[in-house]
Amino acid sequence: xxxxxxxxxxxxxxxxxxxxxxxxxxxxxxxxxxxxxxxxxxxxxxxxxxxxxxxxxxxxxxxxxxxxxxxxxxxxxxxxxxxxxxxxxxxxxxxxxxxxxxxxxxxxxxxxxxxxxxxxxxxxxxxxxxxxxxxxxxxxxxxxxxxxxxxxxxxxxxxxxxxxxxxxxxxxxxxxxxxxxxxxxxxxxxxxxxxxxxxxxxxxxxxxxxxxxxxxxxxxxxxxxxxxxxxxxxxxxxxxxxxxxxxxxxxxxxxxxxxxxx
Amino acid sequence: xxxxxxxxxxxxxxxxxxxxxxxxxxxxxxxxxxxxxxxxxxxxxxxxxxxxxxxxxxxxxxxxxxxxxxxxxxxxxxxxxxxxxxxxxxxxxxxxxxxxxxxxxxxxxxxxxxxxxxxxxxxxxxxxxxxxxxxxxxxxxxxxxxxxxxxxxxxxxxxxxxxxxxxxxxxxxxxxxxxxxxxxxxxxxxxxxxxxxxxxxxxxxxxxxxxxxxxxxxxxxxxxxxxxxxxxxxxxxxxxxxxxxxxxxxxxxxxxxxxxxxxxxxxxxxxxxxxxxxxxxxxxxxxxxxxxxxxxxxxxxxxxxxxxxxxxxxxxxxx
Numbered sequence: 001x002x003x004x005x006x007x008x009x010x011x012x013x014x015x016x017x018x019x020x021x022x023x024x025x026x027x028x029x030x031x032x033x034x035x036x037x038x039x040x041x042x043x044x045x046x047x048x049x050x051x052x053x054x055x056x057x058x059x060x061x062x063x064x065x066x067x068x069x070x071x072x073x074x075x076x077x078x079x080x081x082x083x084x085x086x087x088x089x090x091x092x093x094x095x096x097x098x099x100x101x102x103x104x105x106x107x108x109x110x111x112x113x114x115x116x117x118x119x120x121x122x123x124x125x126x127x128x129x130x131x132x133x134x135x136x137x138x139x140x141x142x143x144x145x146x147x148x149x150x151x152x153x154x155x156x157x158x159x160x161x162x163x164x165x166x167x168x169x170x171x172x173x174x175x176x177x178x179x180x181x182x183x184x185x186x187x188x189x190x191x192x193x194x195x196x197x198x199x200x201x202x203x204x205x206x207x208x209x210x211x212x213x214x215x216x217x218x219x220x221x222x223x224x225x226x227x228x229x230x231x232x233x234x235x236x237x238x239x240x241x242x243x244x245x246x247x248x249x250x251x252x253x254x255x256x257x258x259x260x261x262x
Numbered sequence: 263x264x265x266x267x268x269x270x271x272x273x274x275x276x277x278x279x280x281x282x283x284x285x286x287x288x289x290x291x292x293x294x295x296x297x298x299x300x301x302x303x304x305x306x307x308x309x310x311x312x313x314x315x316x317x318x319x320x321x322x323x324x325x326x327x328x329x330x331x332x333x334x335x336x337x338x339x340x341x342x343x344x345x346x347x348x349x350x351x352x353x354x355x356x357x358x359x360x361x362x363x364x365x366x367x368x369x370x371x372x373x374x375x376x377x378x379x380x381x382x383x384x385x386x387x388x389x390x391x392x393x394x395x396x397x398x399x400x401x402x403x404x405x406x407x408x409x410x411x412x413x414x415x416x417x418x419x420x421x422x423x424x425x426x427x428x429x430x431x432x433x434x435x436x437x438x439x440x441x442x443x444x445x446x447x448x449x450x451x452x453x454x455x456x457x458x459x460x461x462x463x464x465x466x467x468x469x470x471x472x473x474x475x476x477x478x479x480x481x482x483x484x485x486x487x488x489x490x491x492x493x494x495x496x497x498x499x500x501x502x503x504x505x506x507x508x509x510x511x512x513x514x515x516x517x518x519x520x521x522x523x524x525x526x527x528x529x530x531x532x533x534x535x536x537x538x539x540x541x542x543x544x545x546x547x548x549x550x551x552x553x554x555x556x557x558x559x560x561x562x563x564x565x566x567x568x569x570x571x572x573x574x575x576x577x578x579x580x581x
Contacts, residue, residue: 117435
């Protein structure tokens, strides 16, 4: 634990009018970690993601990524700093081809200007060729290269989920946020996804934070887990510690069950 | 890559062959001034449709103030030639630049708005431009401004080719893909590191520039320009071209601009029923092709399939 945390969230909160969606949230992620964020419906998990990626600006607290304070930065700037994400309900560029979806994520890593593209200067062709090659390499990793010309909306659900992860990775993140990657998947697809997550983590040297309802997936691959309920962090620890934490059981199963066990 | 480059040059060569043939016919007197004028009008409408296509069809920003940029280009270029004695080509360029600057000034605040709000803001902008010209005596106020006839088949066709090449090249690059991604899902585009405001404004400025060019051609084709020519109905005329062609399809915008210009020109002989027939054409197309004439496809999609028999990946999703 000598390493500096890649992401340090301290006392972050946000109010929507009178509603405290998230309050006093703390999180430390160390490079290479795989952390789960769980909690019942409406606990504020996705709000935490939106805070981390700049969709919302926290009303209190600090988010420090790689030694830099990033709260209040526009989402596209946060992405360029190295945080990229997937969405709970898949948000692909439906009418664009699978290949173009990944190319869009490469956008900010290329540098040819609008002028060079309009007048088809040399830098345009060099830049576009490089983008094409890199995007294809990514699709190959995710076994999507065979359908590169297909429109994203025509992929089966599992393929769309994989494409969304491929696209998020193409943006070149150091930290990847996955919002319910296994939602709507059957057990076999979930198992493949678990392997995929472990694989990309090694391959791309990533730190991963994931929201998930599928406990098998969370308990199976996460090293540490944070539990949110009603916008408050109620537990943090290894999967084992969290599973047996009284507050977690209370949050998921209700109070009486806990007291009858006690 | 090679295929794409050669298709591009093939299209350019074909375009100039077409230009040459028409020019010959005009010189030989086969095409009387009425037909020549219709051809010029078609070019102007295609430029307008394609420039709005970049804003609405590609970037997905519902702007209905295109007549405002048309008016700016028309008046600025007319001032250049009539009051300041500048050459026509310079006047056209100046009209485009001023329209582009106006696009920048209007775009930066208003492109933060979405959907209907953006539509209202752009519509308001176009009306402001029209009313400003209406109240400036220097440009003739409501009576309008006399302009020499300077637009020829050659200038309008060159401007048309320039517009299409620039917009096609923009679209088929990382910048165009960024704009399309904004249309498809703005939140995801933002999350992928696309500066959405920048690209919305960029598309808006490029679109405004070419609307300004079209304005210059328009002004120097009709001997007189009046603020009444640039009301919100003109904006809707341009919008109809884009929607009818199919949102997101450049070839659709071109085809519908040709079709509707020809229809409305030949309906001038039937003044009583003109608007009824014109509206019927629109209603019928929307009934049978609600996605527009071309949907989101391009003419080259069909062409490509036919010529190279592109082998499709099929439905074998690996893994």
